[in-house]
Amino acid sequence: xxxxxxxxxxxxxxxxxxxxxPILREVNEAFGYVSEEAVDEIAEYLNLTxxxxxxxxxxxxxxxxxxxxEKTIKFCVGPACYLKGIDKIERAFEExxxxxxxxxxxxxxxxxxxxxCNGTCAQSPMIYVDDTIxxxxxxxxxxxxxxxxxx
Amino acid sequence: xxxxxxxxxxxxxxxxxxxxTGKTRIIMGAATCGRAAGALKTLEAVRAEVARQGLxxxxxxxxxIGLCYEEPLVDIxxxxxxxxxxxxxxxxxxxxxxxxxxxxxxxxxxxxxGAHTSDGTGLPSFFDQPFFLGQxxxxxxxxxxxxxxxxxxxxxNGGYATLDKALSSMNPDEVIxxxxxxxxxxxxxxxxxxxxxxxxxxxxxxxxxxxxCNADEGDPGVFADRTVLEGDPHAVIEGMIIASYAVxxxxxxIYIRAEYPLATEILLQALQQAREQGLLxxxxxxxxxxxxxEIRQGAGSYVAGESSAQMSSxxxxxxxxxxxxxxxxxxxxxxxxxxxxxxxxxxxxPHIVKNGGAWYASMxxxxxxxxxxxxxxxxxxxxxxxxxxxxxxxxxxxLEMGGGAPHGWVKGVLPGGPAGGVISAELFDSPIDIDGxxxxxxxVGSGGFTAFDDRTCILELARYCAAFMADESCxxxxxxxxxxxxxxxxxxxxxxxxxxLQDLPKLKGLCDVLKNxxxxxxxxxxxxxxxxxxxxxxxxxxxxxxxxxxPARNT
Numbered sequence: 001x002x003x004x005x006x007x008x009x010x011x012x013x014x015x016x017x018x019x020x021x022p023i024l025r026e027v028n029e030a031f032g033y034v035s036e037e038a039v040d041e042i043a044e045y046l047n048l049t050x051x052x053x054x055x056x057x058x059x060x061x062x063x064x065x066x067x068x069x070e071k072t073i074k075f076c077v078g079p080a081c082y083l084k085g086i087d088k089i090e091r092a093f094e095e096x097x098x099x100x101x102x103x104x105x106x107x108x109x110x111x112x113x114x115x116x117c118n119g120t121c122a123q124s125p126m127i128y129v130d131d132t133i134x135x136x137x138x139x140x141x142x143x144x145x146x147x148x149x150x151x
Numbered sequence: 152x153x154x155x156x157x158x159x160x161x162x163x164x165x166x167x168x169x170x171x172t173g174k175t176r177i178i179m180g181a182a183t184c185g186r187a188a189g190a191l192k193t194l195e196a197v198r199a200e201v202a203r204q205g206l207x208x209x210x211x212x213x214x215x216i217g218l219c220y221e222e223p224l225v226d227i228x229x230x231x232x233x234x235x236x237x238x239x240x241x242x243x244x245x246x247x248x249x250x251x252x253x254x255x256x257x258x259x260x261x262x263x264x265g266a267h268t269s270d271g272t273g274l275p276s277f278f279d280q281p282f283f284l285g286q287x288x289x290x291x292x293x294x295x296x297x298x299x300x301x302x303x304x305x306x307x308n309g310g311y312a313t314l315d316k317a318l319s320s321m322n323p324d325e326v327i328x329x330x331x332x333x334x335x336x337x338x339x340x341x342x343x344x345x346x347x348x349x350x351x352x353x354x355x356x357x358x359x360x361x362x363x364c365n366a367d368e369g370d371p372g373v374f375a376d377r378t379v380l381e382g383d384p385h386a387v388i389e390g391m392i393i394a395s396y397a398v399x400x401x402x403x404x405i406y407i408r409a410e411y412p413l414a415t416e417i418l419l420q421a422l423q424q425a426r427e428q429g430l431l432x433x434x435x436x437x438x439x440x441x442x443x444x445e446i447r448q449g450a451g452s453y454v455a456g457e458s459s460a461q462m463s464s465x466x467x468x469x470x471x472x473x474x475x476x477x478x479x480x481x482x483x484x485x486x487x488x489x490x491x492x493x494x495x496x497x498x499x500x501p502h503i504v505k506n507g508g509a510w511y512a513s514m515x516x517x518x519x520x521x522x523x524x525x526x527x528x529x530x531x532x533x534x535x536x537x538x539x540x541x542x543x544x545x546x547x548x549x550l551e552m553g554g555g556a557p558h559g560w561v562k563g564v565l566p567g568g569p570a571g572g573v574i575s576a577e578l579f580d581s582p583i584d585i586d587g588x589x590x591x592x593x594x595v596g597s598g599g600f601t602a603f604d605d606r607t608c609i610l611e612l613a614r615y616c617a618a619f620m621a622d623e624s625c626x627x628x629x630x631x632x633x634x635x636x637x638x639x640x641x642x643x644x645x646x647x648x649x650x651x652l653q654d655l656p657k658l659k660g661l662c663d664v665l666k667n668x669x670x671x672x673x674x675x676x677x678x679x680x681x682x683x684x685x686x687x688x689x690x691x692x693x694x695x696x697x698x699x700x701x702p703a704r705n706t
Contacts (some may be wrong), residue, residue: 078371119374121528
């Protein structure tokens with residue numbers, strides 16, 4: 001199934017090295033990550049080596065090489081969020097979930113990730129759960145936010 | 152040209168149908184900053200309430216006018232009345248607001264921010280708030296007032312007339328001459344004179360030539376470009392088309408960061424509308440000039456904001472910077488002459504070509520001309536976006552427009568994210584000036600000030616900046632890869648009170664190595680926060696060492 005979807009997705013892109021990053025973004029979005037099989041498939045399609053594809057894949061922080069959890073919680077690394085104590089919020093989520101930023105919970109429910117600034121600093125400190133933005137978060141909100149998504 | 156006159160006439164009809172509707176207009180700020188504060192829920196509530204109360208009202212959306220701290224922001228224009236803005240209108244407040252303003256005729260005192268034009272109703276003037284006093288709004292003039300998703304709004308408010316003027320009555324050399332006379336310097340951080348860049352690219356041999364709009368806005372805490380892209384996207388596109396005509400390019404790219412999905416969506420739509428109306432594509436507005444623009448999205452990389460790294464990224468390579476010989480204007484994207492400019496630079500171009508370079512150069516300081524858009528964030532009361540002339544004192548922006556710190560006092564600012572160094576509040580009299588900030592060891596950079604208050608430890612802040620740069624190093628050169636990590640760890644040790652006074656010259660030495668020997672701007676600017684921190688707050692460094700305490704944290 002995944003292979004058929006991937007082939008369909010690839011067939012829409014021009015065979016040109018410049019298509020590599022757009023393809024990796026699309027695959028990452030469609031499947032949550034870029035698997036080793038997908039790397040081989042993309043390499044073959046663009047007449048590149050798997051190494052060349054993996055070199056680009058591993059460079060960008062939004063592209064994943066491992067499947068994420070069901071929900072991804074992202075913490076902004078920008079200075080406004082830093083000044084307003086994002087580290088305490090990260091720790092609260094880490095303690096609640098028994099995992100660390102950069103990892104996925106053992107039950108596969110949540111992945112914690114750092115993310116770059118999206119420029120909504122008026123709402124700092126901010127986190128995302130998938131595409132939902134939570135602004136002006138406090139450490140004690142962690143449990144409540146997690147409960148919302150554990151339902 | 153005839154093609155443009157027709158387009159303008161049609162746009163005016165569309166605009167008047169919206170602006171002179173005879174119904175009440177309710178306009179919602181729906182940029183990313185508004186959405187983060189719940190603007191979409193407010194919008195939903197407005198629509199539901201209009202239907203429930205059976206109000207004769209037209210509900211519209213717009214970009215951000217700059218008052219991010221007052222989001223969600225709602226404007227109401229009653230027939231024949233002024234535009235009145237209301238702040239912090241969360242969804243639960245919508246029924247009360249609409250009831251009071253539209254039914255009982257009250258002013259909604261607890262939410263009203265002011266009327267955009269005076270009408271004798273005794274409402275405060277919106278633009279007389281401290282946030283706006285001293286601003287010179289050119290790039291921000293339409294932001295928050297027009298619908299960014301509607302090309303007709305842009306055209307009816309003066310848009311694309313300058314492109315028409317350039318294509319119909321100026322040759323490319325004349326366009327470049329005006330841009331050179333304006334003395335505008337690139338707004339992305341490097342501050343290279345735009346006119347010279349275009350001239351060199353035009354003169355360079357090679358075809359095709361490329362125009363790239365750098366919309367990566369990688370410096371965290373900076374959101375000036377996002378505000379312009381989400382509020383007035385066609386201004387940037389118009390600037391790019393004029394650039395393509397001046398340089399002789401038929402292909403352009405906008406490289407936008409992965410973290411800006413809404414700006415990307417708005418741009419894609421704007422490009423499509425421009426294509427449909429003959430503003431992009433073959434024979435633009437019936438002229439001989441052809442040009443089109445593609446969007447390329449980043450995927451989470453700070454260094455991809457560096458010009459050569461960005462070109463590598465578009466080519467499908469790792470976003471690693473290269474040495475600048477040859478320069479991109481000679482051999483850039485795919486080895487062809489390429490002119491890359493920042494979002495804000497492009498948005499300035501229609502103003503320059505319309506009013507002339509001399510007009511533009513009449514505002515600003517000796518070597519920094521025009522206005523600059525700055526985002527305000529961090530420990531500041533009024534987080535948002537302001538546009539001020541160069542030469543405005545830094546303190547005026549931070550303390551008067553920004554309102555200072557919510558608790559305690561502002562100790563300093565990070566200009567341009569973790570790469571820009573720190574500027575102490577003692578230097579708030581300094582005019583905002585590219586070369587003046589350079590002399591302080593900081594930089595105007597891409598246009599953001601992140602304020603920090605008196606409880607912020609300068610060593611910890613410098614460590615944060617070094618850690619950010621270490622994480623984002625592309626790791627090509629060992630100076631930056633190892634140097635930025637060493638700097639981070641060094642600052643950690645000093646913060647923990649483990650240093651001696653002999654460490655301070657050593658720290659300075661490490662900073663010098665990074666600054667002088669790194670391959671690209673990332674490594675060269677990585678020590679800025681540590682160096683300026685040491686320069687402006689030396690006593691705080693010494694207290695950590697000799698007294699084993701942090702004066703900011705009192706521990």
